[in-house]
Amino acid sequence: MTVTVREPRPDRPADLEAFARVRDAAVPFLVRTPASLAHDLAHAHPAAHHRLLLAELDGHPVGTADLGLVHDSTEPGQAYLHLYVDPGHPGHGAGSLLARTAEQRLHALGATRVHSWVLDTPANRAFAEHRGYRASRSAHFLRLDLAHGTLPPAPPVPPGVTLRTAADFTADPRPLFTLDAETSADEPGDVPQELTDYEAWLAQTWQHPLLDRELSSVAVVDGRPAAFSAAHTDGNGRYVTAMTGTARSQRGRGLAKFTKYASLSRAHAAGIQQAFTGNDTGNAPMLAVNKWLGYEICATEVRYVRELG
Numbered sequence: 001m002t003v004t005v006r007e008p009r010p011d012r013p014a015d016l017e018a019f020a021r022v023r024d025a026a027v028p029f030l031v032r033t034p035a036s037l038a039h040d041l042a043h044a045h046p047a048a049h050h051r052l053l054l055a056e057l058d059g060h061p062v063g064t065a066d067l068g069l070v071h072d073s074t075e076p077g078q079a080y081l082h083l084y085v086d087p088g089h090p091g092h093g094a095g096s097l098l099a100r101t102a103e104q105r106l107h108a109l110g111a112t113r114v115h116s117w118v119l120d121t122p123a124n125r126a127f128a129e130h131r132g133y134r135a136s137r138s139a140h141f142l143r144l145d146l147a148h149g150t151l152p153p154a155p156p157v158p159p160g161v162t163l164r165t166a167a168d169f170t171a172d173p174r175p176l177f178t179l180d181a182e183t184s185a186d187e188p189g190d191v192p193q194e195l196t197d198y199e200a201w202l203a204q205t206w207q208h209p210l211l212d213r214e215l216s217s218v219a220v221v222d223g224r225p226a227a228f229s230a231a232h233t234d235g236n237g238r239y240v241t242a243m244t245g246t247a248r249s250q251r252g253r254g255l256a257k258f259t260k261y262a263s264l265s266r267a268h269a270a271g272i273q274q275a276f277t278g279n280d281t282g283n284a285p286m287l288a289v290n291k292w293l294g295y296e297i298c299a300t301e302v303r304y305v306r307e308l309g
Helices: 013-026 034-043 094-108 122-130 174-184 198-206 255-269 284-293
Strands: 003-006 051-057 060-069 078-085 113-119 134-145 161-165 217-221 224-233 238-246 274-280 296-307
Touching: 003 094, 013 034, 013 051, 013 060, 013 078, 034 051, 034 198, 051 094, 060 094, 078 094, 113 122, 122 134, 122 296, 134 284, 161 255, 174 198, 174 224, 174 238, 217 255, 224 255, 238 255, 255 284, 274 284
Parallel strands: 078 113, 238 274
Antiparallel strands: 003 051, 051 060, 060 078, 113 296, 134 274, 134 296, 161 217, 217 224, 224 238
């Protein structure tokens, strides 16, 4: 049996379908489609050098990796690498070949430090540590069964707050960009980043094929967006919270709970069956909101870091 690694071609739908299929088998808590993969490749910042790798065992897709440079980091040399192998095809060396190939490419691009999310299992952690990665922070995947479960009673509308959807900002989404930039800067993470390029945000975030503007909710205070919960959907009954954030001046008012509940209630009414979200294990306020909504932890990932020499 022979394992090979290549880049999937965006002009070949079968390649992106194979990549999405392997990712779904390995991490079903994330939502991706061939269209979203193609969009990410087409609209990634040139300085990010974003690439996909597909590992094949005698021509059969068994592993995937995405990699690139964190071009908007305030610290140069930062890179990312996320590697997943189909759990039905372990032990053939696909992960090792993907890791070597990706690390060599990142090193050639000038990367000095690689960040990777690794599923929290003994085998996956041992694989990362054997390659010289060290563990740092962790995060949970959480699942909410909207098909058979029920949401809690609706929270009261906070005083002075008007509920909108992202679709209401179609004519001018810049206020949402401003709020996204502020809240993203406060997200827990190992790599400091700055969201400053409005045109790039339009292409990469606002026009993303998974973004469901009707299900993404926005709390407005004094005519300005104060909190939001962005929803990604795949058209097959799956929903993922892409981001929930509150302006610094409005925190402590329950706006995250309010906007996330509003988005989920619309998703339930639209026939969404499974809702997923991610949560840094140190973000106690958001964990409390998700627990109140009925989410349950279904998996954990650990952030690993390796210095490239």
